[in-house]
Amino acid sequence: MHLPWFKIAPLDKGTRYTECVITPALDLPTINQTDNAIATKRVLLLKPRGFCAGVVRAIDIVQIALEKFGAPIYVRKEIVHNSYVVTDLAKKGAIFVNELDEVPEGARVIYSAHGVSPAVRQHAKERGLKVVDATCPLVTKVHVEAIKFAKQGYSLVLVGHRDHEEVEGTQGEAPDVTQVVSTLEEVAALVVPDPDKVAYLTQTTLSLDEARYMIEALKAKFPNIVGPHAQDICYATENRQVAVKNVAHGADLVLVVGSKNSSNSNRLVEVSKNLDTNSYLIDSADAIQPEWLEGVNTVAVTAGASAPEVLVKDVVEYLQTLGYGDVDEVEVMPENVRFGLPPEIVQAIASAPGALSSAR
Numbered sequence: 001m002h003l004p005w006f007k008i009a010p011l012d013k014g015t016r017y018t019e020c021v022i023t024p025a026l027d028l029p030t031i032n033q034t035d036n037a038i039a040t041k042r043v044l045l046l047k048p049r050g051f052c053a054g055v056v057r058a059i060d061i062v063q064i065a066l067e068k069f070g071a072p073i074y075v076r077k078e079i080v081h082n083s084y085v086v087t088d089l090a091k092k093g094a095i096f097v098n099e100l101d102e103v104p105e106g107a108r109v110i111y112s113a114h115g116v117s118p119a120v121r122q123h124a125k126e127r128g129l130k131v132v133d134a135t136c137p138l139v140t141k142v143h144v145e146a147i148k149f150a151k152q153g154y155s156l157v158l159v160g161h162r163d164h165e166e167v168e169g170t171q172g173e174a175p176d177v178t179q180v181v182s183t184l185e186e187v188a189a190l191v192v193p194d195p196d197k198v199a200y201l202t203q204t205t206l207s208l209d210e211a212r213y214m215i216e217a218l219k220a221k222f223p224n225i226v227g228p229h230a231q232d233i234c235y236a237t238e239n240r241q242v243a244v245k246n247v248a249h250g251a252d253l254v255l256v257v258g259s260k261n262s263s264n265s266n267r268l269v270e271v272s273k274n275l276d277t278n279s280y281l282i283d284s285a286d287a288i289q290p291e292w293l294e295g296v297n298t299v300a301v302t303a304g305a306s307a308p309e310v311l312v313k314d315v316v317e318y319l320q321t322l323g324y325g326d327v328d329e330v331e332v333m334p335e336n337v338r339f340g341l342p343p344e345i346v347q348a349i350a351s352a353p354g355a356l357s358s359a360r
């Protein structure tokens with residue numbers, strides 16, 4: 001359902017979901033927490049939330065590979081940053097490794113949704129590994145941009161978190177000319193061979209606001225800097241943040257279901273806190289602390305792009321046991337994105353039509 005104070009501008013034919021305009025109405029009802037007559041405990045369930053197209057694709061790849069090729073299937077790094085998903089796939093026979101050295105020569109390995117650098121691809125080749133690439137196509141888009149700018153002679157500035165696997169992979173496309181920046185101080189300290197030949201890219205899961213001020217700072221420092229045609233922050237990251245922005249002011253608390261190492265989930269917590277609505281990142285309902293709910297009437301619940309719906313359901317059911325009886329789903333925008341599977345998996349499915357019977 002739509003709450004009455006949300007208006008969704010219609011999408012033009014062909015408009016990307018990320019470009020739809022959300023217009024908060026001006027007459028936002030005030031929640032009076034001291035008036036028992038109207039202070040109903042309720043849950044606002046944000047939509048879109050949870051799995052994005054890249055995560056669905058990556059999990060499908062592992063599940064189909066397990067079914068078609070049989071266990072063990074090795075996966076480099078966590079396939080997506082969610083402990084529930086990783087544990088579930090490990091139970092089904094996936095073996096998660098940190099580096100390719102841990103994969104027996106000639107075995108099958110899947111790259112995670114966050115992508116890998118060319119050095120990793122080369123390493124796999126040297127070890128004779130059978131590779132299935134589950135890199136999200138929207139991460140691949142950033143890799144392609146990095147290669148293009150580097151070939152054109154640009155110094156590259158990659159805005160992102162340098163310890164994140166996605167950033168390691170993108171930086172690896174052009175390591176000699178790429179500098180990673182996470183703060184305004186790092187932007188100020190940048191030194192490049194030619195200030196008129198600089199390009200920027202960003203991690204796909206940054207906060208929209210953080211990316212905006214970082215890019216503004218880069219433009220101030222390098223007036224001729226160029227960037228990607230379309231922003232690198234992906235549709236799923238943007239849509240989930242926009243949903244929080246539109247609902248946080250009507251809630252007393254925002255709970256974000258997601259794992260600690262999930263970048264886009266952490267950003268959702270930040271977005272809410274920046275709007276002065278308290279927020280916590282929780283792996284599951286078990287993590288909810290009773291004191292968080294003291295004096296709280298309206299709890300907004302969302303989930304990062306790698307968090308499964310079953311965990312959201314558990315959170316809502318737990319809140320219901322605590323008296324949060326009304327659950328309203330707030331759809332801030334439609335989202336219906338799907339990505340195709342990689343050729344190795346398509347071929348595997350084609351060679352045994354019944355192979356999808358138990359895959360999601």
Ligand code: SF4
Nearest residue numbers: 052054136204234305
């Ligand atoms: S969060 Fe965005 S970039 Fe990451 S897997 Fe999902 S769609 Fe792809």
